[in-house]
Every structure is written in structure tokens, then in C-alpha cells.
Amino acid sequence: MLNDNLPPDAQILPFYLADGSDDVALIRGRIASVGRAASTILARHGYPEIVAILQAEALALAACLSSTLKFDGVFTLQARGNGLVRTLFADITEAGALRGYAALDDNRAASQAAALAHNPGGPVRLGHVMGDGYIAFTVDDGSTNGRYQGIVELDNQHLSDAAMRWYENSEQLDTVVVCAAAEGPDGWQAVAIMLQRIAVEGGEGNTMTWCDAVARAKSDDAWHTAKTLLGSVTRNELLDPALSPENIVFRLFNTMAPHSARARLVADQCRCNVEKIEAVLQQLAADEVEDLADEDGYLTITCEFCKTERAYHKDAMPSV
Numbered sequence: 001m002l003n004d005n006l007p008p009d010a011q012i013l014p015f016y017l018a019d020g021s022d023d024v025a026l027i028r029g030r031i032a033s034v035g036r037a038a039s040t041i042l043a044r045h046g047y048p049e050i051v052a053i054l055q056a057e058a059l060a061l062a063a064c065l066s067s068t069l070k071f072d073g074v075f076t077l078q079a080r081g082n083g084l085v086r087t088l089f090a091d092i093t094e095a096g097a098l099r100g101y102a103a104l105d106d107n108r109a110a111s112q113a114a115a116l117a118h119n120p121g122g123p124v125r126l127g128h129v130m131g132d133g134y135i136a137f138t139v140d141d142g143s144t145n146g147r148y149q150g151i152v153e154l155d156n157q158h159l160s161d162a163a164m165r166w167y168e169n170s171e172q173l174d175t176v177v178v179c180a181a182a183e184g185p186d187g188w189q190a191v192a193i194m195l196q197r198i199a200v201e202g203g204e205g206n207t208m209t210w211c212d213a214v215a216r217a218k219s220d221d222a223w224h225t226a227k228t229l230l231g232s233v234t235r236n237e238l239l240d241p242a243l244s245p246e247n248i249v250f251r252l253f254n255t256m257a258p259h260s261a262r263a264r265l266v267a268d269q270c271r272c273n274v275e276k277i278e279a280v281l282q283q284l285a286a287d288e289v290e291d292l293a294d295e296d297g298y299l300t301i302t303c304e305f306c307k308t309e310r311a312y313h314k315d316a317m318p319s320v
Ligand SMILES: [Zn+2]
Pocket: 270, 271, 272, 303, 304, 305, 306, 307, 308
């Protein structure tokens, strides 16, 4: 197949669906499979299982959603809540550098409650793990210096529901999103799949021609069929390491003339900014440096994403 050159668990695959009678694309889709990056990212953190699943879902979802946007920069998914997970973060560059972390409330009771509430056969319920809060989807476009942000509340829904709410608010196009993650014997699988209806050109109301009406009806039928087919996918299918993203698309949508495009590689890659760390250190007053230094005189800065530690001696701080 077209994308056999990329690892099946490290790619974002764009695809298109038609209604079967001709090849006119009526629905665009994306499937992101990022288990390879999720495995190495999660191995550095040691989160409770329920948090690891949520983080893996967030990584897959960020990769999937980012590929529907045209930008030259970074796409970020960031949720803040008052439950066990205070911050859930995943971001990806247009080149496929993916990273993420979760900040937890240090409260064992909350951890236990969340673990008990999790249904192992389904996705993590946001409300159980994060409590009340919000989730923000942000695009930082380096080429225009533009920043676009959409925010939705976390109201006891799944991450994929939050993404659909965001699409409802920001675009008028019908969109469905499903995501799933689990750890298997060979590491993590983390998959998100999205379908979006392509707008039908043509008039409205009295200006609608017979051709417009036919096109509209075809689009309606295709959308209904595609949603039903996506609804039939099981978690086991989505998370089967033996199925590549292309296999999943062709298996699920084989009656809808699926076409896949070239996939993009996704990799676990941090963007630790040493200049930024050093700029912060330069701002510290002498007594702050003294407070932060350990008994050997070192200040250790740990990147919250990749856990890389950088040590600076209090007598050899970076100079301006
Ligand atoms: Zn880092």
C-alpha cells in the first residue's frame, strides 16, 4: 500500500470517502495512530493507568485534529480541571513532533476513585479524572504569528466529545471523532479517527436547482452511512497492532470508495527551549538562586515534557 514505508503506529493518514456510485469525495477523514510516540512519552512519567490512557488519547487526538488545519507552527490541546488531573497537555508541530504531559493532584483518594470509575472497555470519562474545568484547542501559526483558540467546558464527556464540541463551535461542518488508547504486550496503541462532511456547493431554498438537490441528498446519505460505519468500529479493531491505519480505513469504509493520501510521520520529539530556561535563570535574584540550589550548589531544571534534567551551578549561572 501507499504508506507501507511508515511505521503503522507513527503516522497521520488523510483519506476521502465517496458514496460508491462515483468517485467524488463527499467526506474527508483522518486517522492518527501514535502508539510508538505514546509508549516512549509515557515510559518517562509513570502515571497511574487511568491517567496514562487519557494522556495517550490526548496525544492521538492532538495529532488527528492538527492535520485538519493549515498552519505552520504548533497545535495544542490543553485541559485544566480540579480533579486528579489538573493539567492535560499535548502538542504537535506541523512536522509531526509530538509531546505531552499531565500534572496531577497529589491525592491518593482521588486516584483510587478515578481508577474505580474507569470502564476498562471504553474511553476514559473526563469528568471522573479531571473534574470541572475546560479544554482549549490552540493553533499558533509561526508564519503569520496568528493565534486561534477555541475553548469548551469539560462536562463529564470523553475527550473526543470535547473535540466535536470544538468543531461545532468553530466550523459549520459536521464532524465526528473517536479516539481510543490502551497498553498491550508490545507497548501502547493510541488511535484517533475523524470524519468531516465536505460542504456541498449550490443554492439554498428557492435557488436550489435539481442538481443541487441531488448532490445534497447524496451528501446526506454518505454522511449517514459513514457515521454508522464509524459507529460500528470496536476498540479492539482500532487498537489492534496488526491493523495499519490504511487497513482500518479500508476495512471500515470499503463500500464508500475509500481513497488514502500520503501519510505523515509522527515522532516523540521535545522542543525543550534552553534559551528560555536560561533567560528565566538570568532573571533570578541572588537570594532566589541560593534558595533554589541544592546542598552542592546546583539548580536542576527538569523539562516537564521529556524529563531531561539540566543542572546549573549557582556560581556559574548563564550570563546575559
Ligand atoms: Zn523537553
